[in-house]
Amino acid sequence: MVRVTELHKKWMKKPKYRKAYEALEEEFVLASAVIDARNRAGLTQQELARKMGTTQPVVARLESGRVRPSMRTLERLAEATGSRLLISFEPREGKRPQA
Numbered sequence: 001m002v003r004v005t006e007l008h009k010k011w012m013k014k015p016k017y018r019k020a021y022e023a024l025e026e027e028f029v030l031a032s033a034v035i036d037a038r039n040r041a042g043l044t045q046q047e048l049a050r051k052m053g054t055t056q057p058v059v060a061r062l063e064s065g066r067v068r069p070s071m072r073t074l075e076r077l078a079e080a081t082g083s084r085l086l087i088s089f090e091p092r093e094g095k096r097p098q099a
Contacts (some may be wrong), residue, residue, distance in 0.1 A: 024062035024065070038063075051061065051080035069073035 011017040036049050038059075045059040052059070053076065061067045062077070069077075078085040 008076075027065040030069075031063055034059075036064045037077065037081040037083045040083070043081065048077070048080055052076045 006089070012021065036046070036093055043051070045063070046056045049056045049059045052073075062073070074085055077083075
């Protein structure tokens, strides 16, 4: 049986796969941050949804990375998890801003 991580390494050598994967990186990072905040707060998806004033399927979609939440949603999530929302801009590797 082949492990997913082994397949991923193999597929990352293919330019088309690598490009598609890298295009989703920001969504994976955000979804992971949402899950981490919920876990740090010791909440289930249902409990977080209740504290945010929404439903569990909404929280599940946030954690899946399939949606791009609004600032208001991120603010409610931070409040519900006892977190502080920080947003930053970092330069991409090898790219410099145009003057």
